[in-house]
Amino acid sequence: MVSIIRLSTCAALAAALLSASAFAQDVRVGAPAPAFTATDSHGQTESLTQFRGKFVVLEWHNQGCPYTKKHYVSGNMQALQKEWTAKGVVWFTVISSARGQQGYVTPDQENAYLAQMHAVPTAVLMDPEGKLGRLYSAKTTPQMIVIDPTGKLIYDGAIDDRPTPDPEDIRGARNYVSDALTEAMAGKPVQTAFTRPYGCGVKYPD
């Protein structure tokens, strides 16, 4: 009798937990990263599930934002993209600026920008409706998210620990994305898994 009660309690608890997670809209470090499908700047459809087994980086981008410029004009972001895609990481640049807002670009404009800046992400996801941004609660550009090969979110936050628009500050900064990827690839837990992202607010549609 007692064990039946215990069992049913467990079941009820489990059900409650499950339903709670099912309804929770929030993105949380340590939890499964929400699945998404999006179109890239070449018109290809990219979905998170197809990259199971690989590390995935999401980089929120707004080419007019001084904080994004800091990392592109200095070449810092391109260097990161080169370094980590070479190690098998899938790197998605995400543009969530709405039409008419700062940072909004057409696919052609973006491709021209990539060529001009020598940027080498795996793909640029075009998100003018802000769906992907809202799904991940992206707040700023640049905001960085790292997903591990099991689909778990392992880092969410700033690109580094110098929240300024000044390229001078890149040298000597601690890069959280590199740290997270290095640690996770070595099978270690990510030390700093959550920081306050800095930068310009993502220009969502009103």
Add this chain to the structure above:
Amino acid sequence: MRFFPTILVLPLSLVAGLPAHATTDSADAPHVHVQLVVPASSFNRGEGADAGLYFRIDPGWHVYWKNAGDAGEPPHIKWTLPDGIAAGPLEFPAPKRLPLGPLMDFGYENEVLFPFNFNVAQTAKPGWVLLHAKVDWLVCQASCIPGKAELEVTRGVSEHPRRAVLLSTDEAIFKRLGGRLPRPLPAGVQAVFQPTQQGFQLSINTGRKETEAAFFPADTEILDNPAPQTLEPAETGLVLDLKKDANLSANPTELKGVVELSGGRTYEIAAQPETALKAAVKNLKAALSAPSPAPTSAPSPGVNTAPISPAPAPTAPAAIAPSISTPPQPAPTPSSGLGLLRATGLAFLGGLLLNLMPCVFPVLFLKGLSLVNSGNEKRHELRTHGMVYTAGILVSFWALVAVLLSLKAAGAILGWGFQFQSPVFLALMAGLLFFFGLSLAGQFEIGLTITGAGGTLARKQGYTGSFFTGVLAVVVATPCTAPFMGAALGYALAQSAAVTFAVFTALALGLAAPYVALTLQPAWTRLLPKPGVWMDVLKQAVAVPIFATAIWLAWVLARAYGADMLLALLTSFLLLAIAGWFLGRWPTKRWATAIAAVILIGVVAASILAPRKLIASSRSVVSSEAQGAWEPWSAAAVTRYQSQGRPVLVDFTASWCLSCQVNERVALDQPSVQKAFQDSNVALLKADWTRGDDAITQTLASLGRSGVPAYALYVPGEAQPRLLPEALTPGIVIDAVTNLPKAATQSAAAASNPK
């Protein structure tokens, strides 16, 4: 001759030097004008100097608070300073919530001053010093523009301490914006939080019903910033529901930040986690620490549900508190969730404690003496005495409840301590205590002679005596109970009659408990010492706190009603002393008793009649004094000044409202406050509700108030007036009128400086 340059040239070059450094103390960048504000032209060694970093921002753009919210960055400043001079960190006024699509930022629009301090060491070299700063900031609308500038000012370091000349432009900015930093919570007010499923519940017991509240977290990663913050109604403060950041895994040990309440009141808080035990201790402490801080309005302003209204001056000390302590009033009243059980428990404890109050102790002491004397009486008689004493206390409290409830039903405006608004009550109380003190001190024996007064009845043998001791205990306890009971009664009065009744009953039982315990347990009476000379000595000693209480009441009267009232009161003290002398000198003579009785009746009559006259005259003095500043209120006058674009402050007051008087004396009529009014070109209107006035009543009702004091500040461009707190300090008022939006102050400045 060697010193000539330092003595003469310093001030000269100061004037000459001004245009030179004026060019670099500020910078104009896209959408902002940034400026170093250092009002003092020279520093004294070993002292600090106020300074600030000022931003004027284009409309629609904003700069950020220290926690910028979801995006953005606060301004930073890096100094290059000569040896011996150090600059403190920038301090941040309370920000605004700035929504940006689904995001929420915290920052400032129009203009903001970040104050900081220069510290000048004794070792600093006298002469000119260059203060150089690298400033960077982020200014955003929808898009963001980072900016930086190098700013510097030159100031003197004086060889010998002297008063610095203030540079008028810097001083003006500092005066206008320097006082906007959040204050620490007033003593006794506490902020606590409890984790909830979604986040946190933040509770602050400000002592009044809060209708607006916003919390700005100091930590960047604690809250879900855009989530609405839900204010739950609480009678004596606020309960704010906050949603936590989804990534927050462990609960914080404290919740730090700034809370902004209605009327622009901002406080720096560090809320502690609240456990059930802590909550209980907090409530008790709040209730016990009553005398210094003050429940401004035990029952809350009649904003909505509260059946009774603002309770202008719950207690005399409450009303006076603002004059002694600068921090704004709010009170240590138990927080919102004060349940019935807790309230009655608290009331009982409170009743117990009342026995130790200087006003009550002598009464209990008299009772104790009678116990010692009646040590031989039979047990059941003692017990009956105890019961009758309890009945006396209960009946008095119930009578009080009845009065309160019937007044409440009749829609009268009162709170606990309403009797203190009555100068008649204050005068009678002071007289009674003084007379009682004389008797205790040994001038005469109450019991032997006079008939009729409570004291005599209390000393009467038999049950009537016990009953009236109870009544006397309640009556003389009032001066001490008022502040203490604010908490429990604030709760009780806002509840149903049954609850009010229960709380008062618990209080009465608490007050009666020690004596009843003695009478029920004869074993304990044996512990009482034998009668002897010590009883007289002790009795005389007890006269001291009684006189002290009389002094306090005299001060309250003098404070509120002026020197004439004090003169009348002291005269009545003299008459009482003469009556006492007759009673003491010729204790058995009928004629002496008769003379004393006549004097007493005369004093009582004078106490009832004189205050009205005196108040009338003191009012006329005040109004003629203040004629220049205050005009009589009328709705038309408000409209007229509004149409001129001037801010208008309306003082809703009444001569019987003690806290109104105190507010006027300690705040509104202070020269510094009057100057602030002039500076901001505020039109001052006084709505006198002493005899009631339908137009005023209706205006008050439209403001959500049903009584005085009320202070409404009409700001140009705002449909609804801002309401100031019910207990004013000069700081609150100055803040309120210097806090006006740019348009208002500009037009004000234009109006006051027509050149």
